[in-house]
Amino acid sequence: MSKIMPISGFPEWSPANRVVEQYFLDRIRRTFELHGFASLETRAVEPLDTLLSKGETSKEVYLLRRLQADADDPRGASDAQLGLHFDLTVPFARYVVENAGKLQFPFRRYQIQKVWRGERPQEGRYREFYQCDIDIVDRDTLPAHYEAEIPLVIGDVFAGLPLPKATIQVNNRKILEGFYRGLGIADPMETMRIVDKLDRIGPAGVLAELVAGGVTEAQAKACLALAEISTADGSFADEVAKLGVTDPLLEEGLAELLAVVETAAAHSPRLCRAELKIARGLDYYTGTVYETSLAGYERFGSVCSGGRYDNLASSGSDRFPGVGISIGLSRLLGVMFGQGALSASRGVPTCVLVALTADSDRPAAMRTAAALRARGIAVEISPSAAKFGKQIRYAERRGIPFVWFSGPEGESVKDIRSGDQVGADAAAWTPPAEDLNPTVSGPIG
Amino acid sequence: MSKIMPISGFPEWSPANRVVEQYFLDRIRRTFELHGFASLETRAVEPLDTLLSKGETSKEVYLLRRLQADADDPRGASDAQLGLHFDLTVPFARYVVENAGKLQFPFRRYQIQKVWRGERPQEGRYREFYQCDIDIVDRDTLPAHYEAEIPLVIGDVFAGLPLPKATIQVNNRKILEGFYRGLGIADPMETMRIVDKLDRIGPAGVLAELVAGGVTEAQAKACLALAEISTADGSFADEVAKLGVTDPLLEEGLAELLAVVETAAAHSPRLCRAELKIARGLDYYTGTVYETSLAGYERFGSVCSGGRYDNLASSGSDRFPGVGISIGLSRLLGVMFGQGALSASRGVPTCVLVALTADSDRPAAMRTAAALRARGIAVEISPSAAKFGKQIRYAERRGIPFVWFSGPEGESVKDIRSGDQVGADAAAWTPPAEDLNPTVSGPIG
Numbered sequence: 001m002s003k004i005m006p007i008s009g010f011p012e013w014s015p016a017n018r019v020v021e022q023y024f025l026d027r028i029r030r031t032f033e034l035h036g037f038a039s040l041e042t043r044a045v046e047p048l049d050t051l052l053s054k055g056e057t058s059k060e061v062y063l064l065r066r067l068q069a070d071a072d073d074p075r076g077a078s079d080a081q082l083g084l085h086f087d088l089t090v091p092f093a094r095y096v097v098e099n100a101g102k103l104q105f106p107f108r109r110y111q112i113q114k115v116w117r118g119e120r121p122q123e124g125r126y127r128e129f130y131q132c133d134i135d136i137v138d139r140d141t142l143p144a145h146y147e148a149e150i151p152l153v154i155g156d157v158f159a160g161l162p163l164p165k166a167t168i169q170v171n172n173r174k175i176l177e178g179f180y181r182g183l184g185i186a187d188p189m190e191t192m193r194i195v196d197k198l199d200r201i202g203p204a205g206v207l208a209e210l211v212a213g214g215v216t217e218a219q220a221k222a223c224l225a226l227a228e229i230s231t232a233d234g235s236f237a238d239e240v241a242k243l244g245v246t247d248p249l250l251e252e253g254l255a256e257l258l259a260v261v262e263t264a265a266a267h268s269p270r271l272c273r274a275e276l277k278i279a280r281g282l283d284y285y286t287g288t289v290y291e292t293s294l295a296g297y298e299r300f301g302s303v304c305s306g307g308r309y310d311n312l313a314s315s316g317s318d319r320f321p322g323v324g325i326s327i328g329l330s331r332l333l334g335v336m337f338g339q340g341a342l343s344a345s346r347g348v349p350t351c352v353l354v355a356l357t358a359d360s361d362r363p364a365a366m367r368t369a370a371a372l373r374a375r376g377i378a379v380e381i382s383p384s385a386a387k388f389g390k391q392i393r394y395a396e397r398r399g400i401p402f403v404w405f406s407g408p409e410g411e412s413v414k415d416i417r418s419g420d421q422v423g424a425d426a427a428a429w430t431p432p433a434e435d436l437n438p439t440v441s442g443p444i445g
Numbered sequence: 446m447s448k449i450m451p452i453s454g455f456p457e458w459s460p461a462n463r464v465v466e467q468y469f470l471d472r473i474r475r476t477f478e479l480h481g482f483a484s485l486e487t488r489a490v491e492p493l494d495t496l497l498s499k500g501e502t503s504k505e506v507y508l509l510r511r512l513q514a515d516a517d518d519p520r521g522a523s524d525a526q527l528g529l530h531f532d533l534t535v536p537f538a539r540y541v542v543e544n545a546g547k548l549q550f551p552f553r554r555y556q557i558q559k560v561w562r563g564e565r566p567q568e569g570r571y572r573e574f575y576q577c578d579i580d581i582v583d584r585d586t587l588p589a590h591y592e593a594e595i596p597l598v599i600g601d602v603f604a605g606l607p608l609p610k611a612t613i614q615v616n617n618r619k620i621l622e623g624f625y626r627g628l629g630i631a632d633p634m635e636t637m638r639i640v641d642k643l644d645r646i647g648p649a650g651v652l653a654e655l656v657a658g659g660v661t662e663a664q665a666k667a668c669l670a671l672a673e674i675s676t677a678d679g680s681f682a683d684e685v686a687k688l689g690v691t692d693p694l695l696e697e698g699l700a701e702l703l704a705v706v707e708t709a710a711a712h713s714p715r716l717c718r719a720e721l722k723i724a725r726g727l728d729y730y731t732g733t734v735y736e737t738s739l740a741g742y743e744r745f746g747s748v749c750s751g752g753r754y755d756n757l758a759s760s761g762s763d764r765f766p767g768v769g770i771s772i773g774l775s776r777l778l779g780v781m782f783g784q785g786a787l788s789a790s791r792g793v794p795t796c797v798l799v800a801l802t803a804d805s806d807r808p809a810a811m812r813t814a815a816a817l818r819a820r821g822i823a824v825e826i827s828p829s830a831a832k833f834g835k836q837i838r839y840a841e842r843r844g845i846p847f848v849w850f851s852g853p854e855g856e857s858v859k860d861i862r863s864g865d866q867v868g869a870d871a872a873a874w875t876p877p878a879e880d881l882n883p884t885v886s887g888p889i890g
Contacts, residue, residue, distance in 0.1 A: 005543070006543070007488065007490065007492075007527070010488035010489075010490060011488075012486070012487055012488055012540065013486070014544075014547065015483045015484070015485060015548075015554070018483070018484050018485060018486060019483075019484065021486075022484055033794035033823050034794075034818040034821070034822075034823050034824070035818070035823070035824070035825070036793060036794060036795035036823055036824060036825030037794070038460040038463070038464075038792060038793045038794060039460070039463050039464065039467055039794075040460060040463060041457070041458070041463060041466075042457055043452065043455035043456075043457055043573055044455075044489075044559065044561070044573055045452065045455060045573070047452075048512075060511075060512075060513075061511075061512040062509045062510070062511060062512070063509070063510045063511075063512055064507045064508070064509065064510075064529070064563075065507070065508045065509075065510060066505075066506070066507060066508075066563035067493075067505075067506040067507070067508055067528065067563065068505075068563070082452070083512065084509070095457065098450070098451070099459075102459065103460075104842050104843055106828055108793075108825070109460070114489065116489070118509075118511035118512065118513070128488055128489055128490070138828075143828060143829065145807060152811075156818075263808075266808060267808075267811055267812075267815070347483060348481060348483045348553075349478035349479075349481060349482070349483060349484075350481035362590060363708075363711060363712075366597075366712055367712075370712070373479040373480070373601075376479070377479075378478050378479050378480070378481055379479070379480070379481060380480070380481030380553070383551055383583075383588060384588065397549050398549055
């Protein structure tokens with residue numbers, strides 16, 4: 001086996017960090033289920049034309065080719081048109097259209113899978129990562145109350161994780177588009193794309209790009225004034241009004257954003273902010289958009305983003321408007337691991353190591369292990385009847401908290417951290433709850 | 446979005462079947478953890494030379510290519526040498542070598558991920574599927590007791606799943622190789638590959654192929670006689686002795702197989718059989734090999750296979766012998782779904798639908814939902830304040846068992862299957878345990 005080395009952009013966690021990841025996956029999934037989202041997994045591949053049908057990520061697609069396609073299968077060439085999915089929204093929209101006749105609408109699903117993007121290696125961005133998505137799609141029309149529900153689900157998710165306080169920043173693209181139109185700007189979509197760069201290139205950079213694109217300086221300054229509005233309550237509407245722009249789409253967007261912010265404030269105070277600079281890069285959003293920042297980690301960008309899309313899933317005259325959001329789990333964990341901010345109490349599930357006095361004890365040790373496992377306690381048996389000191393070090397190196405001994409005087413279990421050893425019966429002994437399974441600790445928000 | 450259709454070989458389960466799959470994944474994982482296996486996930490891609498370094502599956506590899514590789518990145522061509530993994534053993538061996546300095550040996554890990562094989566579409570085989578693997582690797586030497594442990598773990602897994610009785614068929618390649626050598630056959634590996642086809646081409650076919658390959662008819666008949674040996678206990682050794690072939694490697698293999706079969710018999714009667722026709726196609730096995738059949742489903746082949754490999758992971762003078770086994774979960778579920786043999790009680794996690802008397806009730810309904818969720822009950826709120834009959838049908842169509850009502854006379858909850866309706870308090874009411882989460886039923890073994 002030659003050239004054993006990491007591949008840039010394809011992270012592999014250590015067993016201890018994998019414990020943290022699995023803990024996050026379990027908590028996220030459980031919260032999604034408590035809110036009535038059904039699990040879905042779609043295939044990893046989509047036809048290239050599906051992948052290219054929306055948005056600006058086409059250049060990041062990985063295409064597949066069968067190694068032996070040319071040699072043994074003239075039809076293998078068709079595989080060249082399959083690519084790995086780069087997000088879970090486009091495959092979900094395809095799944096909804098394909099299975100519309102079998103699904104119940106509104107359809108609430110969660111989807112937790114890896115996605116792949118053929119980023120340039122030198123950018124240091126992940127090329128394989130987990131996304132955790134929820135979406136609600138309906139047939140023909142989608143009631144606005146779902147746009148207020150999505151951030152509350154995400155608020156529950158983050159409240160259940162050992163992370164700093166999460167803030168969901170909400171905006172509505174109708175506000176941006178309507179405001180730009182009301183200003184007399186000819187290409188509001190292009191303006192949105194430039195304003196979306198605000199955090200990267202700053203106000204002066206945005207101003208310059210807007211003016212270079214044919215927007216007047218007065219219009220550009222008004223766009224920046226709109227982007228500066230940030231409120232924890234419904235007062236953003238007053239601040240927009242002060243800018244003196246009127247437009248029917250703007251009014252519609254303001255009313256929708258007000259409903260989202262006020263619903264959030266009523267059910268989860270301090271969760272959401274109206275943040276009028278949020279635009280989201282993807283083309284397919286048509287209304288509410290979300291980004292999420294963690295206190296103290298704002299510079300790493302949004303860890304959970306999404307929005308409403310009215311035109312992503314359609315088939316002939318059938319339309320399936322939806323709203324959804326995606327937690328970028330691998331990216332979030334990569335940042336937290338990089339800061340040393342999350343850790344697991346141990347990297348193995350094992351709670352008890354059964355020690356061996358002699359190799360001939362192995363059958364008895366297997367019965368002890370089975371009795372403990374039957375009560376939900378994770379157990380390994382010592383690899384060999386080495387000296388007890390060596391067997392204890394085996395447990396220590398792995399973080400296994402307890403070692404089980406059998407001797408002429410009966411059975412006993414030792415907490416190898418404290419050294420306490422007590423008589424014990426495999427049919428009855430139970431470890432302290434905090435030692436039963438690995439635990440995860442981090443900066444609680 | 447054009448050409449919306451399934452892609453052959455890439456299964457996507459319905460929400461209800463996905464409930465079954467998730468149930469299986471959870472139970473398998475939990476049993477692996479109870480036996481002290483740590484979770485690991487490796488990247489989906491490996492360098493092509495890693496994928497091609499072992500075995501005969503090279504033609505089934507999917508290679509990756511960045512869509513824009515030629516246009517924007519001269520180094521993108523290197524991605525052409527990345528392929529999707531076709532199993533979890535080869536990536537695990539690579540991971541062990543790459544991280545040997547950081548791992549504790551013996552290293553016990555489980556790995557549950559999708560794998561991809563570029564099979565010809567017309568064969569009707571899956572091209573994307575879940576495998577659930579456990580392996581134990583050690584440095585330099587691996588004690589034989591691990592070969593007896595692996596089938597006991599798998600026995601626990603299958604005992605916890607709603608499936609027919611599982612039987613693990615065990616053999617040892619040293620028996621086959623030693624016996625063939627003892628017979629005077631020059632190429633035992635080629636003989637093994639031909640005998641491995643026994644179930645597909647029958648004894649006459651194997652005989653013909655062996656003779657065509659230069660083996661005498663007497664030798665070929667002895668090979669077939671060996672392959673016919675199948676015992677539930679250690680008596681296979683006597684039956685082999687009757688064939689009158691002696692060889693040191695044969696004796697070694699018989700002793701190893703005896704240990705596996707007798708350990709299994711002592712701890713899990715009826716779990717294992719010595720089945721001397723089992724050879725496994727992959728080149729990398731060097732000792733014990735396993736296959737698993739389900740009672741009544743034998744014709745669908747092995748659902749869980751593996752073995753011992755002494756040379757898969759090595760780096761310079763470091764060797765990491767291992768033993769492992771893999772449950773082919775997607776294939777198993779595909780067979781069971783195809784037979785209508787497994788089903789979920791509902792396709793949504795939701796236990797309670799909170800009905801709305803008026804749209805203005807939504808905030809109160811959200812508080813009711815939050816109170817129920819805080820106690821682990823999955824809840825959705827009705828999409829709209831439609832007539833109660835319509836809201837109940839919404840629940841019925843999804844299999845949601847309970848609908849929650851608020852009215853002037855207080856709150857109540859209705860079991861829509863029985864029609865029973867009782868007064869209830871969201872801070873205290875609990876559904877019957879069997880209704881809390883979806884349940885899975887099948888042919889218990």
